[in-house]
Amino acid sequence: MRNDVRGLRKAKGISQEQLGRELGVSRQTINAVEQGRYTPSLPLAIGIAQFFGRTVEEIFHVD
Structure with missing residues (x-):
């Protein structure tokens, strides 16, 4: 599954750490989502969508 998290995060000018803090997850989780190595749970996916x-x-x- 592809996603636009990295581009949206960079457009907002925030770090993976900051996004993780806002969503209640680790920087490593955000990195794994951005790299496509981790498909987020539905609550996390909804949280990401609401944040942006x-x-x-x-x-x-x-894909």
Whole structure:
């Protein structure tokens, strides 16, 4: 599954650490999501979408 988390995060000018803190997860989790090594749980995916003001479908793309 591809995602736009890295691009959205960089556009906001925040670090992986800051995003993780906002979402209640570790920097390593954010890194794994961005790299496509970890598919986030539904609550985390929804949290990411809400943080960026997007829908889950706008951020996460099934290959």
